[in-house]
Amino acid sequence: MPILPTPPLLPPAIPGFYGLTRERLGERLAGQGVPAYRASQLFTWIYRKHQRDPEVMTNLPLAFRQEVPRLVDLSLPAVASHLCTPDGDTHKLVLTLGDGRRVECVSMRAERGLTFCLSSQVGCALRCSFCATGLMGLQRNLRAEEIVTQVLVMGDLHRWEDDSFNLVFMGMGEPLANYDAVMDAVRILHDPLGLNLGARRITISTCGLVPQIERLAGEGLALGLALSLHATTDELRDTLVPVNRRWPLRELLPAAQAYGLRTGRRVTLEYTLIADVNDSPEDADRLAAIARDLPSKINLIPYNPVPGLPYRRPTPEALQAFVERLYPRAPAVTLRQTQGGEIWAACGQLAGLGEGS
Numbered sequence: 001m002p003i004l005p006t007p008p009l010l011p012p013a014i015p016g017f018y019g020l021t022r023e024r025l026g027e028r029l030a031g032q033g034v035p036a037y038r039a040s041q042l043f044t045w046i047y048r049k050h051q052r053d054p055e056v057m058t059n060l061p062l063a064f065r066q067e068v069p070r071l072v073d074l075s076l077p078a079v080a081s082h083l084c085t086p087d088g089d090t091h092k093l094v095l096t097l098g099d100g101r102r103v104e105c106v107s108m109r110a111e112r113g114l115t116f117c118l119s120s121q122v123g124c125a126l127r128c129s130f131c132a133t134g135l136m137g138l139q140r141n142l143r144a145e146e147i148v149t150q151v152l153v154m155g156d157l158h159r160w161e162d163d164s165f166n167l168v169f170m171g172m173g174e175p176l177a178n179y180d181a182v183m184d185a186v187r188i189l190h191d192p193l194g195l196n197l198g199a200r201r202i203t204i205s206t207c208g209l210v211p212q213i214e215r216l217a218g219e220g221l222a223l224g225l226a227l228s229l230h231a232t233t234d235e236l237r238d239t240l241v242p243v244n245r246r247w248p249l250r251e252l253l254p255a256a257q258a259y260g261l262r263t264g265r266r267v268t269l270e271y272t273l274i275a276d277v278n279d280s281p282e283d284a285d286r287l288a289a290i291a292r293d294l295p296s297k298i299n300l301i302p303y304n305p306v307p308g309l310p311y312r313r314p315t316p317e318a319l320q321a322f323v324e325r326l327y328p329r330a331p332a333v334t335l336r337q338t339q340g341g342e343i344w345a346a347c348g349q350l351a352g353l354g355e356g357s
């Protein structure tokens with residue numbers, strides 16, 4: 001499977017504030033002769049009080065306030081488009097990055113609160129056969145600040161009414177293929193003086209990069225892990241999720257098990273139901289058997305259609321039959337209520353679809 005090289009990305013002249021962990025910001029400030037504790041003060045204003053204009057940071061010396069814009073870039077990406085479902089619960093934002101490329105993020109309101117769905121790359125190299133983002137190929141990795149600012153733009157949109165939102169790396173891209181930037185962003189979001197989000201509120205979704213799953217297990221952060229399983233045999237998974245040819249189920253499932261045991265968290269098995277492809281009773285039985293062997297829960301996702309791809313969503317009756325077959329046999333099953341399909345904001349539909357319509 002060809003994995004395209006990522007084009008080199010020159011670092012910006014002034015480093016983006018939102019990509020710096022507090023520690024690294026402190027080092028940068030110290031290098032400029034500013035005491036490192038100013039990093040904590042800036043973090044508090046910006047991430048705890050949501051004030052990004054140095055003018056209002058009145059506990060900082062005036063001379064430092066004036067210096068801030070020369071030390072770090074505090075700008076946010078421009079919102080190129082903003083679509084919202086008629087019920088107001090799902091918003092899809094398209095952001096313009098510094099190099100003009102565009103990236104999409106989605107906010108969803110459901111019973112358990114707000115969830116922000118983040119992108120980790122522009123496009124994706126892994127080419128899962130049913131996913132719109134895969135059709136784009138990989139354009140480039142996002143930098144940590146380009147991940148954190150997605151959260152800030154969506155938080156602003158909701159006026160920070162909810163301090164306890166959830167983050168899922170289920171937008172464009174494969175987060176574990178952009179490991180370092182994703183982890184820097186996670187550390188900034190998780191920092192008590194950053195957005196102070198508990199690790200339990202952050203979920204990384206992967207199509208199954210085994211070495212990175214192992215690395216993630218050793219980070220000492222009990223982040224949620226979601227595994228895009230979608231098939232219960234290597235034969236089918238090789239075609240739906242081609243990275244399976246590199247790390248087949250016999251390697252992937254033990255890595256997921258080890259992750260669950262090491263972090264004390266159940267791994268979410270994501271299973272997109274595609275009509276006549278992976279929705280038979282035998283599929284349900286094999287899925288249940290896999291789930292029983294792991295500390296896991298199953299999240300069923302009815303397929304969201306992608307123009308140009310031959311796949312269909314099962315009928316409501318077929319979905320129901322699959323759930324009923326699975327339910328008594330598997331430890332925990334949820335059927336994801338699809339949100340945002342009407343604005344091309346649902347899973348697997350993030351690829352510049354519906355823009356400008």
Ligand code: SAH
Nearest residue numbers: 131170173174205206207228303304347348
């Ligand atoms: N690269 C990560 C995040 C991708 S998107 C991963 O593979 O996990 C989040 C989920 O949506 C993944 O499980 C993905 O396989 C699934 N998905 C992709 N296209 C879809 C579609 N058209 N309908 C429903 N789910 C889809």
